[in-house]
């Protein structure tokens with residue numbers, strides 16, 4: 439749920455990075471954090487276990503610039519990917535304005551990817567959202583690894599509705615900002631429609 | 634189908650800010666702030682230069698969401714109040730009208746009793762303000778300033 443503040447002249451939107459455990463959601467945020475000017479970002483918060491697995495969420499506030507005198511601020515969240523954290527994932531999806539699905543391109547993660555997209559769809563539906571109507575993009579991550587599925591295969595499995603999609607290597611930043619920009623653009627376009 | 638938008642206008646903002654400013658004084662608090670349930674900071678007052686209100690806002694919302702989830706599992710309605718006692722700082726968290734979260738940070742110069750009392754009054758006032766704000770947002774003609782933006786405006790945001 440975007441928040442338009444006429445007083446502060448800013449608009450706030452919530453973006454959620456979704457995907458199976460270890461697909462690279464936190465790495466996306468870390469790269470964005472490292473490559474953003476200090477004045478355009480807040481602190482990155484990671485609620486993680488001792489082994490650096492996301493426990494509840496990562497959070498990164500970003501400013502993207504002004505549109506018609508309004509500052510655009512995006513709050514980026516990641517969800518914990520492991521199956522048993524489903525209750526937490528549902529909470530983080532509340533009030534979401536746009537979703538990035540991060541897929542792990544490795545062939546052995548095929549099933550995990552599919553389960554996670556299905557889980558995303560179900561959890562959104564529970565809150566009255568439809569994945570087909572929400573600003574939504576897909577990222578195929580870990581393209582640098584040798585054992586990855588082809589782009590065509592991934593598209594067919596994960597992106598049958600043909601939303602904007604990107605190949606990425608989040609560890610080195612390839613595709614990270616392209617993915618973010620694409621979803622931010624969809625969110626702003628949605629606001630324009632005045633839904 | 635997308636959630637109704639949260640909107641803040643100058644008139645209501647000033648009313649909310651006045652409540653928050655007064656609460657800092659009346660409760661002898663260090664900091665008072667208001668967050669919506671999605672973690673967006675709405676207003677803050679007190680010694681806010683020395684704390685990261687954006688981070689606190691997001692964590693407060695996460696906290697309320699988590700306790701809300703626990704309440705649901707226990708078939709409770711909602712845990713409307715939370716209190717965390719630290720060595721120096723204490724945090725009192727109050728859900729207002731199931732819409733926004735009122736947070737008071739205080740130290741030994743105040744007391745839980747006083748904070749509770751003042752929060753109760755402030756909550757009622759805030760509830761009224763947010764109710765009228767909600768009505769205003771739902772009135773026809775309350776257009777988003779973004780209805781006018783062009784694809785070009787959006788593209789320009791990313792051309793750097």
Ligand SMILES: Nc1nc2c(ncn2[C@@H]2O[C@H](COP(=O)(O)OP(=O)(O)O)[C@@H](O)[C@H]2O)c(=O)[nH]1
Pocket residue numbers: 457458459460461462463464465466492516519579580581582583606607608609610
């Ligand atoms: N080879 C490779 N490793 C990656 C890439 N992105 C993330 N990783 C690694 O995958 C592991 C899990 O990443 P993380 O971001 O914590 O996954 P999350 O569970 O989705 O948050 C970490 O060791 C990352 O360094 C990538 O593009 N290529």
Ligand SMILES: [Mg+2]
Pocket residue numbers: 463464465491492516517518519
């Ligand atoms: Mg993670």
